[in-house]
Amino acid sequence: MAEITSLRHAVASLVHDGDVVAMEGFTHLIPFAAAHEVIRQGRRDLTLVRMTPDLIYDQLIGMGCAKALVFSWGGNPGVGSLHRFRDAVENGWPTPLQLEEHSHAGMANRYVAGAAGLPFAVMRGYTGTDLPENTANIASIVCPFTGETLTAVPALQPDVTIVHAQRADRRGNVQMWGITGVQKEAVLAASRSLVTVEEIVDELAPVPGQVILPSWAVTAVAEVPSGAHPSYAHGYSERDNDFYVRWDAVSRDRETFLAWMEQHVLESANVGRQT
Amino acid sequence: MAEITSLRHAVASLVHDGDVVAMEGFTHLIPFAAAHEVIRQGRRDLTLVRMTPDLIYDQLIGMGCAKALVFSWGGNPGVGSLHRFRDAVENGWPTPLQLEEHSHAGMANRYVAGAAGLPFAVMRGYTGTDLPENTANIASIVCPFTGETLTAVPALQPDVTIVHAQRADRRGNVQMWGITGVQKEAVLAASRSLVTVEEIVDELAPVPGQVILPSWAVTAVAEVPSGAHPSYAHGYSERDNDFYVRWDAVSRDRETFLAWMEQHVLESANVGRQT
């Protein structure tokens, strides 16, 4: 059964230096507050896994928490580049960043395999592209019935997965709805999991389109209102699109970035929203 | 986009002699009325696919519609044997029935592979049992990353899948909820599909736990109230458990069975409920 605890305690006990950490949320429900706590606790040498690195990983990378990134699309959606990500790849600042690069379909299937307790997934993908020669974790596999050649990708099995959801009940059952991306698979694929939620309630009233993570499949739940800001929580908050636009200028310059992080994350208490 | 049509027309145009036909519904939403129409139209040499053959396939088998059965559990749930199924296997009556036998996990994964456009699925299963030596469609496969040996099963790709659902809208979008089993996968795996529904409505009000089959993924929709009887349609009707108990006596004897089918199915108009 999931432990209901504070964000600070959950991050301290679940996220260790050198871990493979997945934080998911497809535009929606991105666990920014938890990432900020990881930054405040000074985790290092993380292998960060995420389909769409987004601002959340730009911040972790720029603060030197990551040694590697496993991903499929690294941009500021609708705005442009992730400058900290680019600076790490192009210039090795603040430390070199090793990349393992896939397509969305590949990453999604890798989480599916992880959730299913299988060592790999089969898909149609990557064929004819330059990805296989630059990414070790892509292989061919032959169908034992038809002889057809398909693509195999290995399971993702993070040490810890962190997601944000709308609600949990007091037993630790988690409820999310709207666009739920690969969060369920990412949690089920991991050895440990932390879910931050907008609120903890007595009863989870059913919602159309909901995805439930039963308490016994989650390690820890922490109540962090606005914990997805500047992304959004369907039914609770809207996306802070201005923040995404402003981030371009903040992140473009190393000093501006560091000053912003110092003021808004490092000196900040455990709050969800910093603008 | 799905054609909205009569059950009679849909079966006549979609189900042909010799077809591979899947009718799914896990205890819930079993498309009995459609199966009765298949019987009335005298289809022959069908390869019937279904995880849990249940009374619906007992009737099709006893009426001589099937030459083969692909399945994972053939009983009258909570009651006992399927006597027509047993008579066909044990005595070849009314015609011999070729079996392809899997586990539930294997069948579910075969539908998943079919829905995903893959020729096979990978799973952990069957190992150490006598199923592989009696079922051609089970193979070993080696993980290209870890070297581990797993089990492969080929995709199910029925010529036509038939399911029952609670509702469709006038554009042919289908909505089902409650226990939805493998219906979505079975429909997506098939070349053609027919969905019978309790009612056709103007708007599909969202329901928690709903599964939607978009109109453009379905071939035909027919309104058949009580079309799942004696199984049930969550929110519309309850399971006719007495019927399942009574079926044991009806189906035990060939003549009693034929007389019952004559009276309740062959002479019956296109109605959902015959008791």
Added chain:
Amino acid sequence: MSDDWSADEMMTVAAARQLRDKTACFVGIGLPSTAANLARATHAPDLVLIYESGCLGAKPQRLPLSIGDGILAENADAVVSVAEVFNYWLQPGRIDIGFLGAAQLDRFANINTTVIGGTYASPKVRLPGAGGAPEIAASCREVIIVVRQNLRTFVDRLDFVTSVGFGSGPGDRARLGLRGDGPKAVITDIGILEPDPRTCELTLTHLHPGATAEQARAATGWPLAVADDLRTTRPPTAEELTLLRQLEASKTSSQAGAGVA
């Protein structure tokens, strides 16, 4: 056997007691479902019931009549596809206990639910088949088998291996790559059998009140091993019996009424 309860009631109560609170249990219909719901009503209120129809954390208010009974979906934590139950929940080893029945059982707790007599292609008796059992037997952390003990069922050699217990003995599960620990107990109407830790062979460790080791031997198609410290099962408590009978009554009344809808 006492007049106060039936052998089947003792069997169900003994099975329910095997279930620890706050564990996840993969439940088949019939006696396993009754036992699991009895456990939930007594010592294991937070037992997580998982049905292969897709219901995770089912909390039925009466006994379900089938594995896809609508009552299972109504208060479940989640209702998912059948593929998801097997792939995301059973296969990775998330489920603590699996409950199985058997048409035939051998000394290594391997199970047949497929065919009896004749050949596979032309059997004397065609049984329902595998259902979820092979993967439940393989992947649950532990397995409990509930089955009436008699010579038709407890056989020296299975006519078909549908689900693997300990295969042909020690080390077989590991060799086959089966990740759960295998059968932990076989609960019968006579007593309880547990695998010998060294040989994996089923050994009679408990007799239900009134039953005898001779009775158990006579109902077993192989030379039955009997534990040196053979114990007597604690008889059903008044509470267990009351709740069990309430559960059974809820099933009968819903069955009688179900045809009306």
Added chain:
Amino acid sequence: MSDDWSADEMMTVAAARQLRDKTACFVGIGLPSTAANLARATHAPDLVLIYESGCLGAKPQRLPLSIGDGILAENADAVVSVAEVFNYWLQPGRIDIGFLGAAQLDRFANINTTVIGGTYASPKVRLPGAGGAPEIAASCREVIIVVRQNLRTFVDRLDFVTSVGFGSGPGDRARLGLRGDGPKAVITDIGILEPDPRTCELTLTHLHPGATAEQARAATGWPLAVADDLRTTRPPTAEELTLLRQLEASKTSSQAGAGVA
């Protein structure tokens, strides 16, 4: 170029016109999303919009600002997992048209969105990467590419092949096992390029009003093939322009207001 509309508007309108009603379209954010929503507002009211975030049959009331904009989920026929979008909907070839952009494009409509210059490990410019594009390019029945035409983008040789158009020419898609037909058109701010049916090489078939073949050649990093019957794109209608500008305005106003919530 006329004073009445911008080159980007002409490009969006031309892209929208490529979409037939009652087909399913895999939509990326930005210009493809604008074009798809314009098509839905004009000649293709039953166009099925599919976004990789999991929204099937999205019917946004304003232009979405991101691929996971909540407005996409609100009136969608269904919202499914990202894995399901790719595995059950894209991979089996259920989606008629895929819309892609490009940072670099070659004469066989292969696309680079990964790195420019240097090496893969140490690139001059690190681009966002593949996203859904490789499998969209492989599995949609047809692909439409929307991209501004200039020498930086229309290159003789890609620095990285992220998504395959026609590979190195005729027969390559079949050899690679790619099941869709591949790129059907490249819509630019100058005109429309279509693959030659024989050679698969992109050929300029339409010029937007006011553009010239010389202008197109000068913006292309290889000797551009030009169709003998080079046609002029029909200019945007008043209705197309009005609706396009309303869509763009809805995006700006929601963007301005979105930070308040």
